[in-house]
Amino acid sequence: SAGGDLLTSRRWGDVIKYGVSCGILSGSPFYLGMNRKVWDKLPADIQKIFNDMSSTDTGMKMYDEYNYNVDKEVMDIWTKQMGGTWAEMSDADLTELEKRSQPLVDAFVKQMDGKGYPFSAMHQKLVELVKKYEVK
Numbered sequence: 491s492a493g494g495d496l497l498t499s500r501r502w503g504d505v506i507k508y509g510v511s512c513g514i515l516s517g518s519p520f521y522l523g524m525n526r527k528v529w530d531k532l533p534a535d536i537q538k539i540f541n542d543m544s545s546t547d548t549g550m551k552m553y554d555e556y557n558y559n560v561d562k563e564v565m566d567i568w569t570k571q572m573g574g575t576w577a578e579m580s581d582a583d584l585t586e587l588e589k590r591s592q593p594l595v596d597a598f599v600k601q602m603d604g605k606g607y608p609f610s611a612m613h614q615k616l617v618e619l620v621k622k623y624e625v626k
Contacts, residue, residue, distance in 0.1 A: 498564050503572035510577045512587060522549075 497503035529537070543549065568574035579587070595613075602609035 495560055495564050497568045497572070497574070503568040503574055507573055508575050508577070511579055512584070 497506065532540075565574075565576065569576060599609050599613050
């Protein structure tokens with residue numbers, strides 16, 4: 491993503507004229523929650539629908555499709571109407587970027603572990619999930 495819809499909705503594209511793809515540098519979990527008392531009041535057949543939909547990739551596919559469409563629309567507006575230019579890094583450049591940024595990642599993981607968080611394990615799981623699901 492080129493910054494999601496911030497390039498257009500916040501008009502950052504008026505001042506940001508160049509962007510480059512750097513792979514996945516961050517991520518965040520995406521989930522929906524419901525008050526337990528509300529959940530308990532739902533009929534069993536409705537709870538089953540929620541559970542069936544939650545145990546599939548449906549939500550992930552819907553979210554990915556939405557983001558793809560938003561990103562495409564944003565990039566079209568930014569490049570065609572706001573004068574933006576986008577570049578893709580080569581695989582070699584992405585590998586070099588990862589290599590050079592690894593000491594920063596390692597320091598952050600060590601800092602979080604030092605504060606008592608199980609960050610090494612969480613970071614390792616994130617790395618595994620990125621390798622499994624990243625779209626290039």
